[in-house]
Amino acid sequence: MSQAYPNDIPYPPVFHREMTPVWIDAVLRGLGQEGPDLAGAFRWCELGCGPGLNAVVTAAAHPAAHVTAIDLNAAHLARARAWAEAAGLPNLETVQAGFTELAEAPPDRFGPFDVIVTHGVLSWIAPAEREALLRFIGRFLRPGGVVYAHYMTHPGMSAAAAGQRLARRVAARAEGGPVERARAALAFQARLAAGGAGFFVAHPQERHRLEASRRQDPAALAHELLPAHWEPFHVAEIIEVLGRQGCRYLGSATPLDNIDAVSLPAGTLPLLAGLDDPALAETVRDMARNQSLRRDLYRSGGAPLPAGRHWQALAELPLALLPAAPRRGPLRFDTPIGPVQGEAALFDPLLAALRRGPCRVGDLARHGAHPAQLNQAVQMLIWSGCAHPVRSPLPDPQAAWRLNRALCASGVGWLAAPALGSALPVAPELMPAVAALLEAAGPEATAPELATPERLRDNLRAWRAFGALPPEG
Ligand SMILES: C[S@@+](CC[C@H](N)C(=O)[O-])C[C@H]1O[C@@H](n2cnc3c(N)ncnc32)[C@H](O)[C@@H]1O
Incomplete structure (x- = not known):
């Protein structure tokens, strides 16, 4: 275990729709918040970008924007630059540096950024690096700017933390490269489970996780099991540390998680009534869902949109149907708390209108839904992959x-x-x-x-x- 984070094996390219400016904008509109100016020269930065797939896609889709992709691993950034060169993307900047160094950068070196995103990083790095990452956000996010923060969460990952600690110790003693060591760690855990270890008896989901890990991309697995630091957080801790950087919790970038009625067991809903402390309310939600990861949105300062402007922002959102939308018949949402039937009276007219072609949410309002109900329906269509916000006007492809x-x-x-x-x-x-x-x-x-x-x-x-x-x- 010589290095805190494995950089001798490249992380595979993985795309996360929730980090894109278009997605963030749509979710913010749903939450009654102003999004970034998508047609403008906004600045978007990814911290710990891996091979940069999300960054190059963002740069290609927003030629007027400036995209900064930051990572410690030179091989990752070489991959991102090769894609950017092949595509001819002058608006992508790659920066090879660690968070400690970045946090001390001169004030005019970066940003100020309109959006800073980080996925697969906060739970995987040493505490000092995490503090530096947060300081970077505090220093280089512009007032009113938005943060997307992904991390592993209690209580869904509480037991997994024990498994990861064992895995990394076994891996540290194993022979071979990162993939062989990660596989040795999994094999050891599998033997423990097969031997009847009480941990796997008490936490059957960890046995499932172990089985799923064996099918995982080997490089991703090495990044999962080998970091010397891996920890899930309580949402309240992240609300607090980002609060110290002037950032306030807005909601989840997973739209379903912003709708209690379809993401929480019905019996838990009364416990949220009247809870005005976001950290407590989110902790209750995490307990109610046994949440294992979070993709959260924060803002530096700024205020929610007044009611009239909230509706206007939502009404102007252009939407298109994706191939995953059912061609006919009822809409069923497979949520983490079980299947939820989309109310036909609400969803059928929306799907019928969208089947005729992209349209604005304001046009969908003609079908009689109440704005709050329409907002939830739109967010569910987006979350489920049935619909997606579209750029208007379309950028040069x-x-x-x-x-x-x-x-x-x-x-x-x-x-x-x-x-x-x-x-x-x-x-x-x-x-x-x-x-x-x-x-x-x-x-x-x-x-x-x-x-x-x-x-x-x-x-x-x-x-x-x-x-x-x-x-x-
Ligand atoms: C699990 S990968 C996530 C990559 C990408 N964000 C994704 O979600 O697909 C974590 C990334 O953080 C980078 N990283 C780890 N420690 C870092 C540090 N101290 N400074 C900068 N980058 C770091 C790693 O090189 C790696 O690319």
Whole structure:
């Protein structure tokens, strides 16, 4: 265990829709908060960006914005720069530095940033590095700027902390590179579980987690098990430490978690009534959901939008249907507390309107839903992947096409979709077809095998509509 964080194995590219400015903007509108000016020259920064997939997608979708991707690992940033060069992204800056060094940077070195995001970092680094990361936020987030913070949480991860401690000790004694050591740690835990260890008897979910870990990407697994520091936090602790940096908790970037009625067991709802302390209320929610991770939004200063402007901000949000939306029939949301049936009287007219093409939330209001009800319905459609906010006007997609060619060549299963300000997944079996389409980049890209499978046809329509692939013909 010589290093605090493993940097001898690259972390795989993983896309997180919740970190994109477009997503953050839509969730903030739902929460009655002002979002970043998406068409403007906003500054977005990712701390601990890994190979930079989220940063390059954001840079390609927002040519007027400035994107800063920061990481300690030179190999990660080399990957991000290679994609940026292939796509021709002049608006992406990569910075190789640790948080301790960054926190001491001269005041004019960075920002001020409109948005700072960090995913997969806070729970994985040493306390001194975490404090430095938070100081960086305090120093370089502009007043009114927004923070997206992802971390592992009590109580859902309380037991997992014991397993991780054991795993990293076993890994430290094992032979081989990071992947072999991580695998040795898993194998040891599996033997412990098979031997009837009380820990796995008392915490059956940890046995499931162990089984799932064996199917995980080996590099991601090494980053999960080998850091010398790994800890879940109580939401109240993060509210407090970000509060010291002048940031106030707004809500979750997972829209479902902002709607108590569909994310908490009904019997727990009365306990939240009248709780005006956000740290206490969020702690109750975490207990009620047995929350294991959080993707939270904070703001430096600023005030909620007054009621009239809240509705206006929401009404102006343009939405489009995604291929995951059901073509017909009832809408069922698989929430962490079980399946929730979408009320037909509310959702059917919304889906019917969206099937005719993208429209603004204000246009959906014509179907009679009360604004608060419509707000929740929209947030649920976005959370479930049935709908997504769309950029208006659409940015020039050329950089995204070039980026997508480079992503396909690297075997990354995501396509930048600039109309969504996001990326859409590509199943591995569809990758060769997509690569062929991007290479041909024109009407001749209708290879016979592409015309057949229904799923590919649906996806193709969406990829083209959202600027991930050149249009047909
Ligand atoms: C688990 S990865 C997450 C990558 C990416 N954010 C994602 O979610 O896909 C954690 C990242 O934090 C970076 N990191 C760890 N300690 C750091 C430090 N002290 N300063 C800067 N980056 C650090 C690692 O190199 C790694 O890329």
